[in-house]
Amino acid sequence: MENFNPLRDAVPVGEIKRALVIKLRHHGDVLVSSPVFSVLKAHAPQVEIDALVYADTAEMLTFHPAITTVHTIDRKWKQLGVVGQLQAELALYNSLKARGYDLIIHLTEHWRGAWLCRLLQPRWSVGPAVGGRSKRWKRSFTHLQSFPRNALRHMVETNLDALRRIGIQPAPAERRMRLVPGxxxxxxxxxxxxxxxxxxxxxxxxxxxxxxxxxxxxxxxxxxxxxxxxxxxxxxxxxxxxxxxxxxxxxxxxxxxxxxxxxxxxxxxxxxxxxxxxxxxxxxxxxxxxxxxxxxxxxxxxxxxxxxxxxxxxxxxxxxxxxxxxxxxxxxxxxxxxxxxxxxxxxxxxxxxxxxxxxxxxxxx
Structure with missing residues (x-):
């Protein structure tokens, strides 16, 4: 018997082959997003899950057992000059494009995530509903996650709300943060x-x-x-x-x-x-x-x-x-x-x- 899901636009997790989670923030912010990878893998074990973070925060996620590849953006690319930065950006885009993502989960208000959803054209994409943003932002995603500024809601749960928005309900035991020193x-x-x-x-x-x-x-x-x-x-x-x-x-x-x-x-x-x-x-x-x-x-x-x-x-x-x-x-x-x-x-x-x-x-x- 199939489980009933009241969310009409829930994503069929069995059809996801590759997913990308984007978290372009500081070290602590990246680490509190780690349960997203664990929960998604627990509910869709067939999925290869990648991360996209700033290079200096990558160690927060490397060795995570649910993550296949950690892609990075180096803020020092700006020091390479216009041509050097464009080459680095193009190399990143080609690496992401080659992965053929079915699902992209964007966990911040950074415009880069919206543009990547437009360029990579995944079947499903989730981003935060940001007040005052243009239609271009909203149309970049198939699903918009409610993103209340609630000081009583832990950021782990706020990050997991992106999964709830597509029909994945995390069990309490799945919500632990994870960092593997190596x-x-x-x-x-x-x-x-x-x-x-x-x-x-x-x-x-x-x-x-x-x-x-x-x-x-x-x-x-x-x-x-x-x-x-x-x-x-x-x-x-x-x-x-x-x-x-x-x-x-x-x-x-x-x-x-x-x-x-x-x-x-x-x-x-x-x-x-x-x-x-x-x-x-x-x-x-x-x-x-x-x-x-x-x-x-x-x-x-x-x-x-x-x-x-x-x-x-x-x-x-x-x-x-x-x-x-x-x-x-x-x-x-x-x-x-x-x-x-x-x-x-x-x-x-x-x-x-x-x-x-x-x-x-x-x-x-």
């Missing part, structure tokens, strides 16, 4: 840990920074937290991106500690960062890509949230605690610090005891 990254991280005298599950990983510093907890509080954890006997490994600002933050934290924590500041690739987090017994950080990485590799997570929305962007699919201010009813405001000043009162007001309590709850046997 054997090379795991071996590299094991060597780092061995050098520290550590092994898996006997340390806490803390990544204090975000590429947007208005999302960060003050250095003084973070250093106090690390010191308290060390005093309790926990080994702490600190990480930072290779950027000068993030490495400077880690240096400032270390300078305030009686005993410096173990540090891999600016030394890890994204895959190695994932392997390190996967080996940790707990991750502590702010609203950032490393926080999403922790959730994707299954590590319990303490996440500090200020002006960004934890309901929409919080840890997904793992044991977690969100620490946020109860004194500031204005959050989440989405502003880059109070008054645009890059410092968020709703974060600076968070106490060390609050974060430590959240950590204890997740560390409890």
């Amino acid at each position: 054997a090379a990254a795991e071996t590299s991280v094991a060597a780092y840990l061995q050098g520290f005298g550590l092994a898996g599950r006997d340390f806490i990983h803390i990544h204090p920074a975000s590429r947007w510093f208005f999302k960060c907890w003050p250095v003084e509080q973070m250093a106090a937290l690390v010191g308290r954890l060390q005093a309790e006997g926990h080994a702490v490994v600190l990480t930072a991106a290779p950027s000068a600002d993030e490495k400077a933050m880690l240096t400032a934290i270390q300078s305030r500690l009686t005993q410096p924590a173990f540090s891999l500041s600016g030394q890890l690739s994204l895959k190695e960062l994932a392997a390190l987090t996967q080996a940790a017994k707990l991750f502590i950080g702010v609203d950032s890509a490393p926080m999403h990485i922790a959730a994707a590799v299954g590590t319990p997570t303490v996440a500090l949230f200020g002006p960004s929305g934890d309901k929409q962007w919080g840890p997904w699919g793992v044991p977690f605690r969100v620490v946020s201010s109860q004194q500031h009813p204005c959050r989440p405001c989405g502003i880059d610090g109070c008054g645009g000043g890059k410092v968020s009162d709703c974060l600076t007001s968070l106490g060390v005891d609050e974060v430590l309590t959240a950590a204890h709850e997740l560390l409890a046997p």
Whole structure:
């Protein structure tokens, strides 16, 4: 007996041979789209599923068991000059055209996705319904996904709405994020840990920074937290991106500690960062890509949230605690610090005891 589907224009998933999912955003945004691949593969196991992302975010999806090929757009193509950029764009188009996609799922408002749907002419295509867009945008897709700006709906679910729009209803167990570090990254991280005298599950990983510093907890509080954890006997490994600002933050934290924590500041690739987090017994950080990485590799997570929305962007699919201010009813405001000043009162007001309590709850046997 066939299952009844009330959606009249549902896509017959058994007829899809190849699909392309487009997510042209930052690292965390790409990672929270990973369940789309898992769910589509679970409901249509015969489908070869490709991804199209920016080159610097590709490691968020490579090795994903549901993905056949990760195609990339390099933002540095603009440095190649007009001819060089056109050659790179044409090579990408030819690679995508050769795949012969039956279905394209476009998960952002980027116009490139609409143009690719027009050029590649898949049998079915899904894109977000964007207010104020022209008929050209709407006619680029066979299906338009309702795209409400709802701060209470997690972005994982918003991404999965593209599948719901074509008649695929994800089961709860299918909605986990997925990031595979890979054997090379795991071996590299094991060597780092061995050098520290550590092994898996006997340390806490803390990544204090975000590429947007208005999302960060003050250095003084973070250093106090690390010191308290060390005093309790926990080994702490600190990480930072290779950027000068993030490495400077880690240096400032270390300078305030009686005993410096173990540090891999600016030394890890994204895959190695994932392997390190996967080996940790707990991750502590702010609203950032490393926080999403922790959730994707299954590590319990303490996440500090200020002006960004934890309901929409919080840890997904793992044991977690969100620490946020109860004194500031204005959050989440989405502003880059109070008054645009890059410092968020709703974060600076968070106490060390609050974060430590959240950590204890997740560390409890």
